[in-house]
Amino acid sequence: MMDPRTSAQDVMRCDLCETAVVQMHCDTCLVNLCKACVGEHTISVGSKKHEIVSFKLRKAIPIYPGCVSHVKERCEMYCNQCDIPVCITCITANHHLGHELSKIAEFFYKRKEIIIKERNELKETISRTYQYIASDVQNRMSQLKKEYADLSIAITKHGEDWHREIDKRVKKLKAEVDEMKNTQLQTLQKHLDEINKKNSHIKNELDSVDVVVDSNDISKLLSVKSNLHIYKTLPQKLEPNLPKFIPGKNFEEELYKLFGALSSSSLTSDKHGYSMKTTQKSPEAGSSPPVKQLLDEPETVTTIDTGYGGLKNVVCLSDEEIWTRGSDTIMKLYSINQGSLLKSITLKSGNITKDMTVTKSGDLVYTDTRDRTVNIVKNEKIEELIRLQNWRPHGVCSTSSGDLLVIMDSDDDKQTKIVRYSGSTEKKAIQFDDNGKPLYSSGGYYRYIIENRNLDICVADSKAKAVVVVNQGGKLRFRYTGHTPAPNNKFYPLGITTDSQSHILTADLNNDCVHIIDQDGQFLCYIDCGLSYPWGLCTDTNDNLFVAQHENRQVKKIKYFK
Template sequence: MEPLGRAQVLLQCDLCQSTVLQSHCEICQINLCRDCVGEHLSDSSQRHNVIPYKYRFPAPYYPKCPDHNTHCEFYCEECDIPVCSTCKSSDKHHGHIFTDVLKKVHSKRKELEHDFEELEVRINPTFEEITLDFNSEKTKFENHYENLTTAVTEQEKNFQREINIIVKKQKSEIDEMKNKHLVALNEHSEEIKHITSDIKQSILDLKKILDSDDVSLISAYKSRNDEFRCLPPKVNVSLPRFSPNQIDTEQLHQTFGSLSAISITKEAHSNTLETPEAASCPQAKPLLDAAEVITSIQTKFTILQNVSCLSDNEIWTHGMENIMKLYNLRGEIIKSIKTQSGNNPRDITVTRNGDLVYVDIEISTVNIVKNKEIQEIIRVRGWKLHNICGTTTGDLLVTMDSDFREHARVVRYSGSTEKQIIQFDSNGKSLYSHGYTKDIVENRNLDICVADYEAKAVVVVNQAGIFRFRYTGHRPFTSEPFDFIGITTDSQSRILTSDRRNNCIHILDQNGQLLLYIDNCNLHLPWGLSVDNRDHLFVAECHSHRVKKIKYT
């Protein structure tokens, strides 16, 4: 754009020289007013590319010829260099093929834009994802080794506990044997003391008799020497001994537990990423003539609203309650998470890292669940948040209405940072209706697709937010109004949207052309949609409280 000064000159159309210009043809490098655009495009002798004037590139800068100091207006295809008119007619470039340097630059610019888009949209995010995965794996292995150390320490405590029990038991047995030994010795000692006392008394009695001439004492004396000659039995005790077993190290290791061997391998990526065309068009999966229900899961919600695939075998769900539940395909609840505020979640999604994210419309926040802990990542004022989805680059797309429901928009967030606002088309008209829910999904081709319930339409813009198409259904199918309330997309960039009033699913191609209806699976008020990695469709039925897994390819 031209720099603004204190006084501005109104630029005029190059064709009519009278009207203020509004557009610019990149190919012809001329400025046009609204009325002259049609006249300019009517010249079919050459290609045109008319864009709004403010988006034009600056006037082309022609390189100077190093030999003749003039502008190089031609490009030698043979030498792959810009050349001036003098060089073009010289013998040096005799017989070579020349093109207009601006056309060549335009072609090169397209290549640059292609490379830039691929680097920014695919290659760099892929390497960022690899880095995230690596860091995640690093954290996992650090936690694993910490858990290993904890397990070994716990086993050490177990062994120590068992050893303490053995030692305590044997010490108790030693004390018991010692007490028995002491009792036996004390009894023997008392017996000897008693006999010794009798012997001493006999000595005193004999001495008294011998010192007396009393005949009666002498005649009454009875000898006890035969009794005393019988010595008391000796107490023999076989003292206990402790015989420690030799420690068998190998057996101890086996009893204690063993570590499996570490195995380090490298799983090679392909040498190059697929081209964007190949990436956006995996092997085609034709649509079935008649879709079929593979599994039906009964949930515990009174009103079921949304479903989001965590994997091919696990799905997150929520309804009109302040809780979100993870089910497996057997209908078992694996995990339940209550919202932090106690409010009902408006919408849920699963990030590329497998984290659950939900919208709290009452307090206008977006929250992420990591290891059962809830973290607030986005909070807005003046807007009511509705629906959310993750993108291939890790961003979040959020639909919202202003508090007074006068405006509606889509906002792209990187973490908690606002990166992009999508609200108006090229004519300044609002892309989305204000009011009720607007489910959102990023297509595989990076289009942003919104099921606008109030507008009864699917609105699709490209990654830059430029309007692509609006799908409003086909009347021959039904006379009832269309209620597009849920939306998802599959590996073929097909867009699937739930039509709640007509109990069916509309399947569109990436350009908005209707391909098929799924209306034969006994659907009853279908709401939220999600597709797993195998292109199986999961449908949340509002009042039956069921999630149906449907095969349609």
Template sequence: MHPRRSAQEVLLCDLCETVPLQSHCELCNINLCVNCAVKHLSDSSKRHKVVPFLHRKSTNYHKCPDHADKHCEIYCEKCGVPVCSTCALFGKHKGHDVSDILEKFSAKTESLQKDLEELETRIYPRYKEMASNVETEKAELETKYGKLTTDADEQGEILHREITAIVNRQKSAIAEMKTKHLDALNKNTEEITQKMAELKQIMSDLKSILKLNDVSLTSTYKSRNSQFRTLPPKVRVTLPSFSPQKINKDQLNEMFGSLSPLSINTEHGDTMKSAEAVSSPPVKPLLDEPRVTATINTGYNFLLGVSCLSEDQVWTRGQLNNTMKLLNLQSKLLTSIQTKSGNWPTDIAVTRDGDLVYTDHSNNTVNLIKNKQIQTVITLQGWRPRFVCCTAGNDLLVIMISDDLKQSKVVRYSGSTEKQSIQFDDQGRPLYSSGGNTKYLSENKNLDICVADYTARAVVVVNQSGKLRFRYTGHPSNTEQSFGLFSLFRYTGHPSNTKQSFNPRGITTDSQSHILTADFDNHRIHILDQDGQFLRYIHCHLDSPLGLCVDIRDNLFVAEFDTAKVKKIQYL
């Protein structure tokens, strides 16, 4: 027994060794006085658990299997097991490197707690989300496959009795594909559910080990977290489509149409980063003071939008002007193209191939410009296309409003084929405001879909599946603040110093998954992280910022409405 622990002496603090102890840290297994307890808790690198000394947990030492009267109070570094003093000095562990069992116990306890926290807060929720997404996909099968069946029925009604047999064969093929699709999803669900059950058991075992406070169990624990960071394979299914043909009685089998094959592919599951990797600093930190590196005069009366073709070339569009202009950083006009209808474009975007896309609300079309030739790829009925963006997968995301101005939605297209429609949340409530034509959108690096909803005065962000992640309605305070290194700089040059409510217009994202949105009335840009947390403002003497885009090097281009200028800003 330590001399300071004898019955004849007052028990003293393990750290200062001068003041009587009052507390005990169960994580580090040390005794503390009042002052040392405060200093100990100030160490934020660990999740210390300081309790009154009399309420401390007793440490359960394992009895030595070779010496019944001895407890294993020493840790053999070579063998990785607790041993008694006799084994360490004279037995089979003689000459091995040893260490204090309580220090090893403390480190392992902390490791167990970290594993449990990661499983509970990060890994298990991802499995749960995957299972929910598969269930959602299964719930939508009836509607999607029902549409295929309806298409086949409509074509069959035109051909009447002569094609009854063909219609039945098509229905049978659809039903078979649906069964295969459902079987694949059920198999995926079973695999995820099995893994979730394993995770629950591991978490339960870890809680039991921590509760028992058993040195042997704690010391011999082997983490399996790395095994579960690689998520289960995800089933990716391409739905078949029905392609009707004009009726030709001599070639009914050929002309009726055909279903594309059902494609069921299993993708390798993503490997989640460890908690340490997730918390690592960004590759490109924000600059303390963003700066304007170029200014482009567009020549419009009022500038509405900008889209990057490269680091030094941008497409622009103006109000009440049917000409889209490609300009360089020196304001030189490189190319100009007029819309097919003669009306001004509602929005523009550049594809991954460098082609220009524009929406036209006058004839409800989405158009692609390739080699200066305009091709209409989407024509809508009952809906009006508004703003558009191109995704990392080379799809088009189009935000549109209904003809009666009562509904809004985001639709994903692959070419001219609709792949996804996003309109309501899980409770059936509209995600986006009704009415109002101004809703910009962008896809984030993490595949979230970000919409700046001007009428709702909010940025609405959903994940790739269309589930609501968060709404950002502006920073709580309209006064400039300082956030450590990311201090906010003031702009006093604009005629009005009065802060208005949040008024989001243009929106874009960068390689760091930052979300940037233009606060039109307050003449500034809001920067958010991918989870909707406010990081800072960009001012740079902006005047009514509207359209935004980011190039491949994360330079921000801002279209100013009143000045009709595009400002190139370095902020990372």
């Protein structure tokens, strides 16, 4: 009969009593136990802190390596001095006498923890940093191509300017040549006319003399008066003195100096140019923010009544003031603590703005779709910043670098793209994914935009019913289309914002709540707090959430972190 303690067909038995079925496991000692033997085990080896778990939840049992010196033996110990696994025979043979030994299982778990830690660092820090660096280099290459193209255009334009000036100079010199030629020809023509006149007189006089000579009439002969002395005085000889064209000396050398030259190009290397990042954050972001925990039940801190017919946007100017806008031509600044109106700005075009943002310097920027402009408010005066042709601006946000990101639709409502601007200069357009398909829906729907702390560009696309996230270079990272199980109605994202933890928050108009997802698109939780038609969102520097509620005209300030 087979021994139940060793039979492969039998269930596993307790390592202490060797009879009862295994139910528990000590992860510290790697011992299988029945429930009855748990107490005896912990008392018998009382100096250790035992981690007793259900047998099903035990850590994976390590596979012991074979001994190099003793083929049939398995190594259950590890010599820390020799840095090799050893078996019992190695130890009893005094091959490692006086050496510090440890159980190979303990070494295994410690080594595994180190490898897991290194793997996590490689995944969470080093890999992300290399992705950021690759994206940064790619962006620099794109910018470099654009700047070199601009340089070539500048040289071509300068050459065209020179061609125009040279053509003007050539034309002027040729006109002077024509004038000199005409003057000399006129003088020579006058001189020729006088000579021809004398020739005519000489011929007439010769004819008269011939008549007299052929005649025997003495009276005619006496009447002849000779003008020979007059004709002996010959006319002046006129020698034209032609002008000469004298080209400038050292033509090529002077041309190079006057036209202009290129400075040398170089690639400098800065070994301190990049730093490790746990997230792909902005260079201005400094060190990583402390990790915050979400509240189980978010709290409403205060409510501000704005008086709009339909409230749509809220933007933090500071931790004390918010800009708001609704379905009219007025943008209002409110005190958060007092709830009072501080100032209002009326759009000079008489149109309704589609979106607004606040720059790093504290200036308000808004889009005017009908006027095709992006405008900035400085010292309460409105200035046109960008004017589009064949495109209409919608969503806008200010980035950590000071650039503006603008969502725009084509006039025929068939195309939508994001354009990055530095001031009024276009830097980059984002429109298609790697397969050439549009990233965003087109047509007259609401789309709002925000830059995440890791420099991702996040768009709430209401028509597509999705949050579309691309990296800084415009490569699609993910689409969030709501959470399963979903709320009662179809996900309808509108306002969008982010916080210090790189969470993405978007207002869900259909379900009267706000979705919070992490930077990789994983759903975290909902915020409702009795919201009614939430539309616009923003967060302050303390990660308080402000929600613009469309129907009741109120802005709610909500605390959602511990």
